Amino acid sequence: MKPAHFPMPAGRLLRFAGAHAVLLLGAAFMLLPFLWMLLTAVRAPDEILLGGLNPIPRSFHAVENFSAALQQAPLLRFMVNGVIICGGILIIQLIVAIPAAYALAKLRFPGRGLLFAAVIGGLCIPIQVPALPIYLALAEFGLLDSYFAMMVPFFLSVFAIFLFRQTFRGFPDEILQAARVDGLGEFEILWRIVVPSALPAIAAFSIFSIVAHWNDLYWPMIVIQRMDYAPPPLGMLFFANSETGASYGVLMAGATIITAPLVLVFLLARRRFVQGITMTGIK
Amino acid sequence: MEHSLELTRISKAFGKAGVLSEIDLTVEPGEFLSLVGPSGCGKSTLLRIIAGLERQDAGQVRIGGRPVDDLSPRARNIAMVFQNYALYPHMSAAENIALPLMVDRLSLPERLPLIRHLSLRRKRIEAAISSEIGKVAEALQIEPLLARKPGQLSGGQRQRVALARAMVRQPSLFLMDEPLSNLDAQLRVHMRDELTELHRRLGATFIYVTHDQIEAMTMSTRIAMLDGGRLAQIGSPADLYERPASLTVARFIGSPAINILPARVDPQGHVILGTLPTGLAAPEGMAGPVSLGLRPEHIRLHSSCDRAMPMATLRRSEHHGADRLLHLDLAEDRQTGLIVRIPQDETGHFQPGETYGIGFAPEKAHLFNSSGQRLGTRPLPARIGAAA
Ligand SMILES: Nc1ncnc2c1ncn2[C@@H]1O[C@H](COP(=O)(O)OP(=O)(O)OP(=O)(O)O)[C@@H](O)[C@H]1O
Ligand SMILES: [Mg+2]
Numbered sequence: 118m119k120p121a122h123f124p125m126p127a128g129r130l131l132r133f134a135g136a137h138a139v140l141l142l143g144a145a146f147m148l149l150p151f152l153w154m155l156l157t158a159v160r161a162p163d164e165i166l167l168g169g170l171n172p173i174p175r176s177f178h179a180v181e182n183f184s185a186a187l188q189q190a191p192l193l194r195f196m197v198n199g200v201i202i203c204g205g206i207l208i209i210q211l212i213v214a215i216p217a218a219y220a221l222a223k224l225r226f227p228g229r230g231l232l233f234a235a236v237i238g239g240l241c242i243p244i245q246v247p248a249l250p251i252y253l254a255l256a257e258f259g260l261l262d263s264y265f266a267m268m269v270p271f272f273l274s275v276f277a278i279f280l281f282r283q284t285f286r287g288f289p290d291e292i293l294q295a296a297r298v299d300g301l302g303e304f305e306i307l308w309r310i311v312v313p314s315a316l317p318a319i320a321a322f323s324i325f326s327i328v329a330h331w332n333d334l335y336w337p338m339i340v341i342q343r344m345d346y347a348p349p350p351l352g353m354l355f356f357a358n359s360e361t362g363a364s365y366g367v368l369m370a371g372a373t374i375i376t377a378p379l380v381l382v383f384l385l386a387r388r389r390f391v392q393g394i395t396m397t398g399i400k
Numbered sequence: 401m402e403h404s405l406e407l408t409r410i411s412k413a414f415g416k417a418g419v420l421s422e423i424d425l426t427v428e429p430g431e432f433l434s435l436v437g438p439s440g441c442g443k444s445t446l447l448r449i450i451a452g453l454e455r456q457d458a459g460q461v462r463i464g465g466r467p468v469d470d471l472s473p474r475a476r477n478i479a480m481v482f483q484n485y486a487l488y489p490h491m492s493a494a495e496n497i498a499l500p501l502m503v504d505r506l507s508l509p510e511r512l513p514l515i516r517h518l519s520l521r522r523k524r525i526e527a528a529i530s531s532e533i534g535k536v537a538e539a540l541q542i543e544p545l546l547a548r549k550p551g552q553l554s555g556g557q558r559q560r561v562a563l564a565r566a567m568v569r570q571p572s573l574f575l576m577d578e579p580l581s582n583l584d585a586q587l588r589v590h591m592r593d594e595l596t597e598l599h600r601r602l603g604a605t606f607i608y609v610t611h612d613q614i615e616a617m618t619m620s621t622r623i624a625m626l627d628g629g630r631l632a633q634i635g636s637p638a639d640l641y642e643r644p645a646s647l648t649v650a651r652f653i654g655s656p657a658i659n660i661l662p663a664r665v666d667p668q669g670h671v672i673l674g675t676l677p678t679g680l681a682a683p684e685g686m687a688g689p690v691s692l693g694l695r696p697e698h699i700r701l702h703s704s705c706d707r708a709m710p711m712a713t714l715r716r717s718e719h720h721g722a723d724r725l726l727h728l729d730l731a732e733d734r735q736t737g738l739i740v741r742i743p744q745d746e747t748g749h750f751q752p753g754e755t756y757g758i759g760f761a762p763e764k765a766h767l768f769n770s771s772g773q774r775l776g777t778r779p780l781p782a783r784i785g786a787a788a
Binding site: 289294295296297300301309310314 | 503
């Protein structure tokens with residue numbers, strides 16, 4: 118038997134089509150640069166400069182471009198740097214933010230309201246504001262040009278504290294009380310009981326954090342001079358200036374290679390990510 | 401294993417709002433004490449203070465004769481069962497039940513991920529724990545459920561897992577905060593029996609919070625009723641039913657609820673209902689408005705009466721199995737409703753719209769002053785309006 122088919126009323130159909138048209142337009146707008154990057158990465162050099170806006174490549178030059186990118190620039194090195202920096206930042210962010218958020222959400226102590234107000238205030242301050250003092254401090258201690266210099270401003274994420282605090286607040290107090298009666302200490306309650314229930318939110322934040330720091334150019338550019346420490350975007354910048362000059366095909370092949378891990382991470386964690394930002398508790 | 405519990409002058413306020421004031425309570429070893437009272441009167445707060453989850457502002461808690469005010473919940477060796485079961489959501493039933501034992505018997509490093517695998521005695525302890533879980537699970541008939549997560553269990557099954565988690569430590573004191581209130585009526589009756597049976601078998605001391613007076617009446621050795629942060633009365637179920645210390649207690653205990661009729665005491669000390677004397681006298685020197693409490697089963701209806709009696713009109717009659725409930729309106733003021741319970745097989749012709757005379761035995765009546773406190777009564781020699 119065929120499933121019954123209900124025709125949509127004309128009004129709803131129109132709204133449905135309208136909404137999707139807007140979404141498609143937005144998606145196209147955001148995806149077009151990526152598409153162009155991919156197309157450029159597989160074209161021959163002359164075609165890039167002369168081919169105009171024709172989307173279909175006439176000759177495939179992918180192998181040449183990608184192998185040139187891998188040979189001319191230490192892309193692997195940049196990506197390893199990226200992994201070290203993103204991983205280091207994320208781990209410390211979680212270690213700091215999770216207990217802080219738990220205390221703000223579930224423990225009663227004097228000054229809690231004030232501290233939370235400070236967290237909210239911290240959300241409004243961009244990295245550019247404390248950049249100079251941090252730079253001076255790092256220079257004073259001779260810490261410029263290191264992984265540490267690239268990670269240190271981001272160890273404390275007020276956004277993470279805020280997000281986790283909202284998530285933990287929805288966690289039933291009764292379960293925490295049961296755990297206290299069962300003899301668990303607050304830290305053990307946190308990692309045994311609360312954190313496993315907040316995994317979607319933690320995954321969502323991890324993606325935000327990794328994407329932001331993988332793609333960050335501003336701060337590495339300030340504190341890094343030596344190519345050995347460069348994360349992918351800064352590496353690409355060095356690479357574009359020095360070696361390749363106007364060889365856009367190779368440049369875009371490099372860009373494709375360093376963007377790929379992010380897209381992969383997102384696709385793998387997509388479901389959790391969406392859960393994490395739509396959900397603020399369990400029950 | 402069972403322990404006594406003594407509370408002396410426990411007070412607690414949240415901010416400016418006083419919740420508990422000067423609660424004195426002694427619970428004997430092995431007792432099943434129900435803590436009842438209207439919503440928001442501080443039952444859960446008192447339970448949390450006993451458990452050590454909340455700190456009292458003043459007063460002392462002693463368990464087994466020992467002051468425990470400075471002890472953590474764990475060191476008090478109590479078990480608590482919560483209204484919403486409070487099972488750990490991502491752990492299986494078996495892991496839920498095992499957790500308190502793991503905490504008791506394994507050191508902190510032995511419970512940490514990765515490091516715990518280095519411990520040699522961990523395996524042996526875990527084997528002992530799982531055999532104990534088996535025993536408890538058997539007693540509560542949840543063996544087939546042990547591998548499931550709480551989300552995959554029904555309300556009654558979760559309740560049982562929560563009970564198992566409480567029992568497995570063999571605590572000296574069981575605290576239960578409305579453990580049955582989320583179950584459907586049938587399961588509630590069933591679990592009521594199981595809890596009573598469990599109490600008999602374990603012989604442990606139970607403190608049981610409920611706002612269901614039937615649970616309190618049927619399960620407890622004694623009932624303590626809280627009202628407005630004070631202990632209104634404590635006594636056996638029969639005490640509270642037969643000699644309620646205040647209007648609140650009288651209204652709370654008993655189903656259907658007690659009939660409360662506005663009455664007054666005349667200068668001679670006679671209790672007057674409407675315009676008619678009731679055959680009761682108030683204590684010496686008492687005059688003014690009072691409330692007369694009559695349990696539904698203590699009222700007799702008279703269809704033919706020539707004596708002066710308060711009259712009431714039958715509104716409707718309800719069939720309740722063995723009993724019949726008659727809803728009447730008192731004739732003097734049509735405001736006051738009256739419920740009378742009679743056995744189903746009692747002969748008599750009860751027709752809605754008919755008017756009946758109201759009679760009761762004076763010794764069964766309860767009298768409360770205008771602030772709701774119980775008054776002593778004296779039956780008068782001349783029993784007007786009273787036909788036993
Ligand atoms: N953590 C808290 N902060 C502030 N007020 C509280 C807190 N816990 C309880 N209260 C207040 O204390 C009073 C007693 O609460 P409690 O939970 O003990 O009532 P209860 O008798 O258990 O009621 P119920 O039958 O509805 O469970 C309530 O008025 C409540 O609002
Ligand atoms: Mg409560």
